[in-house]
Amino acid sequence: MNNRVFATTLREPKELVASGLAAAADLAELEEVASRYAIAITPDVAVLIDAGDPNDPMARQFVPARAELSGAAGENADPIGDHSHSPVPGIVHRYPDRVLFKLVHVCAVYCRFCFRREMVGPGKDSALSDAAYATALGYIRAHSEIWEVILTGGDPLMLSPRRLKQIMADLAQIDHVKIIRLHTRVPVADPARITDEMVEALRVAGATTWAALHANHVRELTASARAACARLIDAGIPMVSQSVLLAGVNDNFEALEALMRGFVECRIKPYYLHHGDLAPGTAHLRTTLKHGQDLMRRLRGRVSGLCQPNYVLDIPGGVGKSPVGPNYVLPHPQESPADERESARETRYRVTDYCGDVHLYPPTPG
Numbered sequence: 001m002n003n004r005v006f007a008t009t010l011r012e013p014k015e016l017v018a019s020g021l022a023a024a025a026d027l028a029e030l031e032e033v034a035s036r037y038a039i040a041i042t043p044d045v046a047v048l049i050d051a052g053d054p055n056d057p058m059a060r061q062f063v064p065a066r067a068e069l070s071g072a073a074g075e076n077a078d079p080i081g082d083h084s085h086s087p088v089p090g091i092v093h094r095y096p097d098r099v100l101f102k103l104v105h106v107c108a109v110y111c112r113f114c115f116r117r118e119m120v121g122p123g124k125d126s127a128l129s130d131a132a133y134a135t136a137l138g139y140i141r142a143h144s145e146i147w148e149v150i151l152t153g154g155d156p157l158m159l160s161p162r163r164l165k166q167i168m169a170d171l172a173q174i175d176h177v178k179i180i181r182l183h184t185r186v187p188v189a190d191p192a193r194i195t196d197e198m199v200e201a202l203r204v205a206g207a208t209t210w211a212a213l214h215a216n217h218v219r220e221l222t223a224s225a226r227a228a229c230a231r232l233i234d235a236g237i238p239m240v241s242q243s244v245l246l247a248g249v250n251d252n253f254e255a256l257e258a259l260m261r262g263f264v265e266c267r268i269k270p271y272y273l274h275h276g277d278l279a280p281g282t283a284h285l286r287t288t289l290k291h292g293q294d295l296m297r298r299l300r301g302r303v304s305g306l307c308q309p310n311y312v313l314d315i316p317g318g319v320g321k322s323p324v325g326p327n328y329v330l331p332h333p334q335e336s337p338a339d340e341r342e343s344a345r346e347t348r349y350r351v352t353d354y355c356g357d358v359h360l361y362p363p364t365p366g
């Protein structure tokens with residue numbers, strides 16, 4: 001980490017060069033990256049970057065790289081198919097009982113692997129107009145199967161407490177909306193935004209608020225970030241985590257273990273470990289599914305169950321998320337015709353324990 005204090009959020013390649021976070025020789029290419037994808041590194045995040053380490057996991061997440069100019073097979077501007085499931089602007093209705101409500105398209109920081117990188121940032125999609133907001137609210141009101149509304153974006157905590165308070169009240173007035181979940185990186189990227197006023201704005205009668213923190217490396221869980229999360233949790237807002245498995249950031253056992261233990265120590269239940277989406281120019285940050293499964297197997301073998309996230313893949317095209325962690329239960333191979341007859345009324349399984357040893361689970365009677 002560096003000892004510098006950063007007064008403002010860094011948004012321009014020349015600011016990155018001036019602050020020592022990027023090389024002057026890379027400026028032209030970084031300007032080209034900046035013309036495609038937004039850049040923002042808050043002072044809280046900038047101080048975590050070790051400019052002397054070419055493989056620094058914080059730099060890989062936030063400092064733009066020339067590799068972002070290269071496309072790879074299968075990459076897509078809308079990798080998880082938001083557009084194909086958007087009945088009205090601002091709403092993504094992919095699963096029956098919940099919707100995404102995309103209120104803003106700006107974030108405190110812009111992650112180099114962002115799955116919505118073609119949609120977020122200044123000059124991309126704008127915030128919802130009042131008319132579009134009313135239409136989106138009307139859609140939620142008209143669909144009684146919607147039990148949960150997930151505020152995302154962009155980052156919903158970029159809105160003012162006053163605006164959020166109104167949105168929370170609007171949603172809580174809809175009888176069938178019981179859960180309002182916010183997906184945010186603000187507690188780590190700009191913890192000072194989690195003021196008492198902000199916390200108060202998120203608590204609403206008539207619905208339960210949850211917050212999902214996006215963080216990918218334990219170094220993001222600074223004392224300030226932990227205190228910001230504690231303010232939310234102490235106010236009765238339960239928290240879960242979501243992380244992205246990223247090459248050179250957290251794709252080794254020690255980094256993943258430290259991150260998951262860090263979450264639990266903050267009273268944040270590890271929820272999702274996302275396999276990297278096929279967002280344009282992010283191939284250098286993706287791992288293989290097999291590597292992700294191997295890491296999950298090691299995590300299961302060595303770390304408390306409290307620290308286990310679900311390893312998931314968003315199937316391209318808007319199909320939805322699937323768990324892609326290792327499979328611990330397989331049908332036991334049949335050995336003889338007699339076994340085949342038996343298989344019609346009984347099932348045996350090969351179950352792998354946390355050490356990797358295989359056991360047979362007995363047939364189910366009846």
Ligand code: SF4
Nearest residue numbers: 107110111114154185
């Ligand atoms: S905070 Fe979320 S939406 Fe914003 S750039 Fe990062 S991953 Fe994308």
